[in-house]
Amino acid sequence: MLQFQYDPATNPLNNNDxxxxxxxxxxxxxxxxxxxxxxxxxxxxxxxxxxxQTPAEVLKATSLWTLVGLIVVITSGxxxxxxxxxxxxxxxxxRYKMIALVVAIVFNYTIHRRVAMSNCTTAVNAMVAGVSLLxxxxxxxxxxFYAFVEELPYAGGPPV
Amino acid sequence: MPVVxxxxxxxxxxxxxxxxxxxxxxxxxxxxxxLATIAIFGGLILMTDLRLLxxxxxxxxxxxxIARTRPFKxxxxxxxxxxxxxxxxxxxxxxxxxxxxxxxxxxxxxVFVHAMVFRRGVYRNPAAVDAADGPxxxxxxxxxxxxxxxxxxxxxxxxxxxxxxxxxxxxxxxQIGRQR
Numbered sequence: 001m002l003q004f005q006y007d008p009a010t011n012p013l014n015n016n017d018x019x020x021x022x023x024x025x026x027x028x029x030x031x032x033x034x035x036x037x038x039x040x041x042x043x044x045x046x047x048x049x050x051x052x053q054t055p056a057e058v059l060k061a062t063s064l065w066t067l068v069g070l071i072v073v074i075t076s077g078x079x080x081x082x083x084x085x086x087x088x089x090x091x092x093x094x095r096y097k098m099i100a101l102v103v104a105i106v107f108n109y110t111i112h113r114r115v116a117m118s119n120c121t122t123a124v125n126a127m128v129a130g131v132s133l134l135x136x137x138x139x140x141x142x143x144x145f146y147a148f149v150e151e152l153p154y155a156g157g158p159p160v
Numbered sequence: 161m162p163v164v165x166x167x168x169x170x171x172x173x174x175x176x177x178x179x180x181x182x183x184x185x186x187x188x189x190x191x192x193x194x195l196a197t198i199a200i201f202g203g204l205i206l207m208t209d210l211r212l213l214x215x216x217x218x219x220x221x222x223x224x225x226i227a228r229t230r231p232f233k234x235x236x237x238x239x240x241x242x243x244x245x246x247x248x249x250x251x252x253x254x255x256x257x258x259x260x261x262x263x264x265x266x267x268x269x270x271v272f273v274h275a276m277v278f279r280r281g282v283y284r285n286p287a288a289v290d291a292a293d294g295p296x297x298x299x300x301x302x303x304x305x306x307x308x309x310x311x312x313x314x315x316x317x318x319x320x321x322x323x324x325x326x327x328x329x330x331x332x333x334x335q336i337g338r339q340r
Contacts, residue, residue, distance in 0.1 A: 021322050025315045028198060029206075032314075036203005049228055053220055061217040065207065137196045144192035148184070 006085070013083045020083060027076040034069030035136045037062040038108060041116055045129035055125065059116040070105070090152045097142035104135040168252040181250040194243040198314070201236025204229045205310055212282070212303035214294045222295050223286030258323045264316035271309050278302040 013019045043049035044058040053061075081088055088094045115128045171177065180186055210216035211225045248255055255261040275283065282289060282302045289295045295303075 017322065021315075021318050025311075025318050028195070028314055028318065029202075029311060032198050032202035033206055034203075035199040036201075036206060039200045039203060040207065043232070049232065050220065050224070052224065057219065061219055062207070065210070065216050133200075136199065140196045140199050141189075141192040144195055145188055148188040 008082070008084050011083055013079065020080070023076050023079050027073055027080060030069045030073035030076060031140065032069075034066050034073050035140065037066040037069065038112075038132060038136060041112070042129035042132050045116060045125040047122065047125075054119075055116040056118075059113065066108075074101075087151060088146070091146045091149060092152055093142045093146035093149050097139055097146070100135060100139050100142065104132075104139060107132065107135065164256050165253065168256040171249055172252045172254075177246075177250040177252075180246060187247075187250065190243050190246050194240065194247060197236055197240045197243065201233060201240065202310065202314075204233055204236065205306065208233075209303040209307045212289065212295045212299045214300075221286075222289040222299070226283055226289065227286070255320065257325065258320055260316045260319040260323055264313055264320065267309055267313045267316065271306075271313070274302070274305055274309060 008014055013023065040049060040062050041055065041059050044051075044053070044055045050058050112128055112132050115124060120128075172181065180190070207216055208225055208229055211218070211220070211222050217225060248261070278298070282295075282299045289299050
């Protein structure tokens with residue numbers, strides 16, 4: 001097994017009062033930007049917002065900001081993860097979040113994008129928008145829930 | 161402030177807020193919904209501000225961005241405040257002397273002032289914001305102030321959980337994020 005020495009107690013984020021919450025604020029603001037812009041496309045697909053524009057136009061208008069938001073939200077998330085990697089790793093809510101995040105990103109840049117760029121039927125648009133909204137909201141929920149769920153048992157006994 | 165303390169205690173000790181606070185499921189669901197509302201409706205505020213600054217969605221007229229997103233933002237604010245009252249009420253005795261809590265409420269009040277101040281010049285003025293050379297300076301000022309207000313509200317909201325009373329008594333467990 002590849003192992004390396006890392007003591008979270010040496011992490012700067014664990015050694016002052018302000019940096020952990022600061023990164024949380026960045027994380028929250030940037031998921032508002034990424035999920036918010038994806039939701040704008042979803043609302044368009046549902047026929048609720050910007051009906052004068054096509055879904056493709058709405059997607060093009062927001063995609064840069066979705067990408068910027070995703071990059072910063074993931075980067076800040078990684079920084080937060082380093083403050084206590086093991087307790088995140090042994091948390092089922094965190095594991096769900098990581099899997100759902102990968103699924104949501106792949107979905108966003110494949111099916112979601114393709115449907116938004118083409119003239120699909122109302123039903124297909126609505127279904128894709130619904131899946132997208134549910135996926136992203138579930139990721140936000142998982143992010144809150146890992147403060148409230150019990151840790152999973154360590155597979156090979158507690159790590160030293 | 162014993163009176164305020166007793167009042168806050170009485171509020172959070174009502175059967176409704178007690179049940180909410182002690183529920184292993186309802187409290188996190190309300191908190192997560194509060195955050196999900198930030199994600200969806202906060203994103204609309206952010207994008208409107210970026211549109212007024214001429215940075216995002218420039219192919220969609222600014223007046224349309226403002227007018228079309230308005231009902232969503234109103235609904236979002238209503239949901240957000242309702243959820244927030246539940247979160248705050250259920251732990252009011254922890255929050256009533258928390259400076260970040262009061263900063264957050266003051267900034268929320270300023271959001272309404274902001275909306276009133278810029279209503280005629282920006283938010284209900286499609287001709288001005290759709291000007292050929294981009295939104296006027298007043299619209300950009302409005303957008304910057306809006307960004308500052310909402311980032312402030314978000315940050316205060318997060319910092320509420322990290323405030324310790326000077327005496328250091330009363331460990332506040334159970335809030336989002338790990339206490340350290």
